Amino acid sequence: MPEASEAEIMEHQHQAQATTATSRELPMARSMCWHCQSEVTGEYLCGQCVKVQPLSRDLDYFACFQLPRLLNIDEQYLEKTFYELSRTFHPDFYSTKDESEKAISLGNSAFLNAAYRTLKDPIQRAEYLIRLEAGAVKDIRSNPPADLFEEVLELQETLETFRQLAPKGPSSDLEALRKKLQAEREHLEKRQAEMETSLQHKFNEWDQLQERAALSGQAREEKNTILREMQEILSNRTYVRNMVNDLLETMG
Amino acid sequence: MAYSEKVIDHYNNPRNVGSFQKDAEDVGTGIVGAPECGDVMKLQIKVENDTIVDAKFKTFGCGSAIASSSLATEWLKGKSLEEAQKIKNTDIVQELNLPPVKIHCSVLAEDAIKAALGDYQKKATDKKSKPAEAAASS
Amino acid sequence: MSRIVGIDLGTTNSLVAFMDKEGPHVIPGPDGQTKVPSIVGLTDNGLIVGDPAKAHLIRDPSHTIYSVKRFMGKGLDDVKDELKYFPYHLHEKNGVIRIEIGDKTYSPPQVSAMILKELKRRAEDYLKEDVSKAVITVPAYFNDSQRQATKDAGLIAGLEVLRIINEPTAASLAYGLQKKTQGLIAIYDLGGGTFDISILKLKDGIFEVLATNGDSHLGGDDFDQRLVDVMVDDMFQTQGIKVEGNPELMQTVRLEAERVKIRLSDETQAQAVIQLPNGTYEKLWTRESVESLVMDLVERTLGPCRNALKDAGLTASQIDEVVLVGGSTRMPLVWRKVEELFGKTPHSELNPDEVVALGAAVQADILGGHTKDLLLLDVTPLSLGIETMGGVMSALIRRNTTIPTSAKEMFTTYVDGQTSVDIHILQGERELVKDNRSLARFQLKLPPLPAGVPRVEVNFLIDANGILHVTARDIRTGEAQSVQVKPSHGLTDDEVEGMIRDSFQFAAEDIKARQIIEARNEANAIIVATEKALVRAANLISDKEAEGIRRILQQLGEVKAGDDHRVIRTKISEVEKTTHHLAEVLMDATLKEALESKKLSDVIK
Ligand SMILES: Nc1ncnc2c1ncn2[C@@H]1O[C@H](COP(=O)(O)OP(=O)(O)OP(=O)(O)O)[C@@H](O)[C@H]1O
Numbered sequence: 001m002p003e004a005s006e007a008e009i010m011e012h013q014h015q016a017q018a019t020t021a022t023s024r025e026l027p028m029a030r031s032m033c034w035h036c037q038s039e040v041t042g043e044y045l046c047g048q049c050v051k052v053q054p055l056s057r058d059l060d061y062f063a064c065f066q067l068p069r070l071l072n073i074d075e076q077y078l079e080k081t082f083y084e085l086s087r088t089f090h091p092d093f094y095s096t097k098d099e100s101e102k103a104i105s106l107g108n109s110a111f112l113n114a115a116y117r118t119l120k121d122p123i124q125r126a127e128y129l130i131r132l133e134a135g136a137v138k139d140i141r142s143n144p145p146a147d148l149f150e151e152v153l154e155l156q157e158t159l160e161t162f163r164q165l166a167p168k169g170p171s172s173d174l175e176a177l178r179k180k181l182q183a184e185r186e187h188l189e190k191r192q193a194e195m196e197t198s199l200q201h202k203f204n205e206w207d208q209l210q211e212r213a214a215l216s217g218q219a220r221e222e223k224n225t226i227l228r229e230m231q232e233i234l235s236n237r238t239y240v241r242n243m244v245n246d247l248l249e250t251m252g
Numbered sequence: 253m254a255y256s257e258k259v260i261d262h263y264n265n266p267r268n269v270g271s272f273q274k275d276a277e278d279v280g281t282g283i284v285g286a287p288e289c290g291d292v293m294k295l296q297i298k299v300e301n302d303t304i305v306d307a308k309f310k311t312f313g314c315g316s317a318i319a320s321s322s323l324a325t326e327w328l329k330g331k332s333l334e335e336a337q338k339i340k341n342t343d344i345v346q347e348l349n350l351p352p353v354k355i356h357c358s359v360l361a362e363d364a365i366k367a368a369l370g371d372y373q374k375k376a377t378d379k380k381s382k383p384a385e386a387a388a389s390s
Numbered sequence: 391m392s393r394i395v396g397i398d399l400g401t402t403n404s405l406v407a408f409m410d411k412e413g414p415h416v417i418p419g420p421d422g423q424t425k426v427p428s429i430v431g432l433t434d435n436g437l438i439v440g441d442p443a444k445a446h447l448i449r450d451p452s453h454t455i456y457s458v459k460r461f462m463g464k465g466l467d468d469v470k471d472e473l474k475y476f477p478y479h480l481h482e483k484n485g486v487i488r489i490e491i492g493d494k495t496y497s498p499p500q501v502s503a504m505i506l507k508e509l510k511r512r513a514e515d516y517l518k519e520d521v522s523k524a525v526i527t528v529p530a531y532f533n534d535s536q537r538q539a540t541k542d543a544g545l546i547a548g549l550e551v552l553r554i555i556n557e558p559t560a561a562s563l564a565y566g567l568q569k570k571t572q573g574l575i576a577i578y579d580l581g582g583g584t585f586d587i588s589i590l591k592l593k594d595g596i597f598e599v600l601a602t603n604g605d606s607h608l609g610g611d612d613f614d615q616r617l618v619d620v621m622v623d624d625m626f627q628t629q630g631i632k633v634e635g636n637p638e639l640m641q642t643v644r645l646e647a648e649r650v651k652i653r654l655s656d657e658t659q660a661q662a663v664i665q666l667p668n669g670t671y672e673k674l675w676t677r678e679s680v681e682s683l684v685m686d687l688v689e690r691t692l693g694p695c696r697n698a699l700k701d702a703g704l705t706a707s708q709i710d711e712v713v714l715v716g717g718s719t720r721m722p723l724v725w726r727k728v729e730e731l732f733g734k735t736p737h738s739e740l741n742p743d744e745v746v747a748l749g750a751a752v753q754a755d756i757l758g759g760h761t762k763d764l765l766l767l768d769v770t771p772l773s774l775g776i777e778t779m780g781g782v783m784s785a786l787i788r789r790n791t792t793i794p795t796s797a798k799e800m801f802t803t804y805v806d807g808q809t810s811v812d813i814h815i816l817q818g819e820r821e822l823v824k825d826n827r828s829l830a831r832f833q834l835k836l837p838p839l840p841a842g843v844p845r846v847e848v849n850f851l852i853d854a855n856g857i858l859h860v861t862a863r864d865i866r867t868g869e870a871q872s873v874q875v876k877p878s879h880g881l882t883d884d885e886v887e888g889m890i891r892d893s894f895q896f897a898a899e900d901i902k903a904r905q906i907i908e909a910r911n912e913a914n915a916i917i918v919a920t921e922k923a924l925v926r927a928a929n930l931i932s933d934k935e936a937e938g939i940r941r942i943l944q945q946l947g948e949v950k951a952g953d954d955h956r957v958i959r960t961k962i963s964e965v966e967k968t969t970h971h972l973a974e975v976l977m978d979a980t981l982k983e984a985l986e987s988k989k990l991s992d993v994i995k
Pocket residue numbers: 399400401402403404459557580581582583584585609610611648651652653655715716717718719720721742743
């Protein structure tokens with residue numbers, strides 16, 4: 001069974017082709033105003049009765065911000081658009097409106113906030129894009145990094161010894177262990193930084209490919225390759241990050 | 253629905269925590285990770301005559317993953333290799349009553365079983381195809 | 391549309407404010423004071439609130455409730471450590487604390503409602519119109535139950551609570567509006583009972599909260615308590631006096647401790663003086679001695695500050711301005727510690743007592759549709775999750791997520807024909823259920839089908855008030871399902887309704903108490919004024935007349951202690967009649983004086 005966020009994405013997924021990333025307006029749930037039944041073409045507010053319209057269930061986060069599915073994002077643009085859309089949807093501006101409008105404003109705001117949160121953070125943005133493009137993470141699951149697992153197990157065991165020794169007061173064993181873990185931490189942090197650099201490379205590759213693909217049609221195979229590589233870096237990064245966090249927590 | 257005592261015990265007192273000698277011929281080792289959260293699980297089986305006689309695990313992760321592996325090792329003991337293949341993460345989910353957000357933890361346990369079985373089988377076939385070498389190195 | 395007021399419902403002081411074209415204003419009472427002490431007294435004649443109740447605190451502590459905010463949204467277990475300090479009995483019903491006063495029992499929201507009503511009345515008198523809608527502030531670190539309890543209090547007081555907003559965020563609104571600040575600001579709010587830290591980004595009229603943290607049980611009250619503990623111990627050691635078990639004396643010591651503490655913000659030493667039945671107790675306090683006594687409490691605020699910075703992804707040096715809010719930030723020690731942490735001098739130009747109420751008024755104006763250029767984007771302070779097997783909480787919504795926000799979870803069955811799943815909702819940052827706050831439970835109904843077939847999607851939505859709403863939808867049929875959530879530490883809807891009814895019923899009794907207070911105040915004012923007049927007019931009226939006036943003043947003095955406001959009123963008009971001539975004489979004299987001091991030409995012109 002998929003997780004909540006995945007379920008949400010799967011719901012959104014089938015419209016991947018339907019939404020052109022460059023369209024200037026957001027897709028709304030219906031083409032007719034829920035209130036006065038007049039036609040709405042992507043406006044947030046009905047042209048006739050000025051009631052707020054619910055966002056389409058098929059809307060994805062990129063389209064919500066009228067962004068193409070690229071991984072390098074202009075953060076200022078993102079923030080500016082977030083503030084603009086917040087001014088349109090936030091419940092504060094609907095407190096004197098009727099219940100239906102209040103509910104729509106609440107739903108739209110919650111969606112907008114989730115979209116902003118996800119796109120603002122490069123890691124979440126990449127993970128989201130992968131799920132969006134590939135349906136579910138599992139389809140694109142990379143090779144398990146066996147050596148990394150070994151490393152985790154080994155480190156955890158050292159940490160356990162450390163935790164047992166630490167309360168017994170200072171000793172030469174403890175000191176040696178501390179040194180070892182310290183070195184390990186530096187090493188892991190360096191690795192984390194390297195991973196971030198290679199992720200950035202993948203971001204660039206993806207964006208270039210997307211731009212080319214926009215001209216020359218689909219390049220599914222190539223895209224999948226990049227997505228898979230990205231997924232691999234991301235999941236390896238999770239293991240490394242966990243190790244670093246555990247180290248920090250144990251050693252203060 | 254009340255949780256059964258037995259099941260809660262898998263959280264509080266996980267069974268079969270530990271390790272076997274990894275390169276022993278009768279041992280299969282599966283080490284897997286969950287990329288969603290970065291948790292890692294090692295699960296090992298000891299096999300005699302195509303039957304799992306013992307199982308151990310080490311899990312560095314959330315409580316549900318620990319309980320899942322504890323339960324999995326209990327289930328593995330006494331099963332034939334073929335029966336072991338049939339253990340599904342949904343069985344674990346059901347037994348432990350895992351909520352949706354914790355499903356991947358049970359997937360981790362299933363993956364670990366598969367990996368351990370695979371490792372053992374690989375060792376077994378390698379041994380058959382290169383009996384002389386195996387004998388020489390032991 | 392009727393006006394919406396902003397209310398700061400504080401642990402120790404509450405205020406009400408409104409906004410007009412010139413900006414937000416705090417509404418003063420008849421005496422010009424803007425703060426209403428959050429104290430409620432139950433007299434034989436009904437309820438009294440604010441300053442009169444503060445006076446009542448020493449006379450009749452077991453019928454006077456203070457710091458009720460500490461009990462909002464809580465069970466008895468949450469406050470067991472401080473029970474001994476409170477002069478009244480508490481018990482718990484349905485997870486909610488109940489306060490026993492005489493033969494009556496009140497829940498904390500009912501007591502808060504009494505304070506809210508007082509503020510409502512104050513606003514109505516001042517604005518000369520009905521007030522029925524309000525924005526009420528709560529500490530940012532308040533959990534769902536505490537917010538809900540505050541909303542209930544509003545309802546019981548006859549107020550439609552349009553929004554619950556966080557105190558530091560409210561402060562930032564008032565501050566940002568006045569100072570036209572842009573950039574990253576930290577609001578450090580240490581009041582009487584709670585501590586909050588919020589980090590915000592202010593840009594083009596948007597107030598975006600990046601992170602918030604705090605301690606909903608740390609404030610000036612705790613500082614006072616430290617001083618009280620020392621003095622109580624000291625009184626026993628030196629004079630053999632047992633303060634515990636003597637609620638009147640305990641309250642006297644507490645108020646004196648607070649007075650000394652406040653004094654020491656301006657001075658380096660202060661004398662505590664406590665009247666005892668036979669003699670006095672005195673103790674000289676120095677600023678250093680108090681500082682070392684409360685040091686650990688002040689330092690306890692620094693951890694949350696660091697966590698908030700970390701969650702916001704910032705370092706202390708990136709913060710452009712630090713703003714101090716709340717009475718306890720007047721302590722030099724607090725100043726120093728905040729300055730050390732952020733490496734810059736904190737701002738406190740705005741009145742730290744009023745800035746939260748002012749901000750609430752601004753938010754009220756936004757909701758009313760008048761202020762259109764400002765928008766607050768707040769966050770939920772605590773992670774929200776559900777209980778999973780083994781007593782572990784799994785988070786669905788992380789702390790510091792911008793609200794409104796929602797999370798969906800799909801539930802199904804593992805046994806054929808299973809018809810329900812129990813769901814336990816929690817809030818907190820710890821791994822184990824028992825270390826987190828239980829919010830509510832509900833039973834999700836599922837259609838009796840083979841295992842795995844039912845699919846019910848539950849939506850957990852935190853609205854702009856930071857309050858949770860749960861809805862469910864059967865995915866197979868698309869039908870919405872009603873969810874009956876039972877709060878762990880909250881009043882049920884029925885209970886709240888009953889309390890609203892009660893509150894109307896008690897209103898008549900309360901009016902009586904109020905009328906007495908007003909008559910007494912008036913009597914006091916007349917006595918003071920007439921005595922002054924007698925001094926000034928010593929040579930202008932006969933001794934006999936003066937004697938007559940003195941006699942009737944004394945009668946008024948005696949009558950005002952009684953509890954029939956009509957008798958006081960009658961006496962007041964008698965005094966007015968008797969002093970009629972005196973007033974005329976004085977008026978003449980004043981006129982003459984005024985003329986004499988001017989040249990003739992000035993007057994004629
Ligand atoms: N000059 C001062 N020096 C030290 N403490 C002071 C001073 N003035 C007021 N206080 C303390 O400030 C507290 C009251 O502050 P404030 O009115 O901001 O709190 P509140 O809003 O009622 O409480 P909260 O916000 O925690 O609910 C009291 O504990 C009081 O003793």
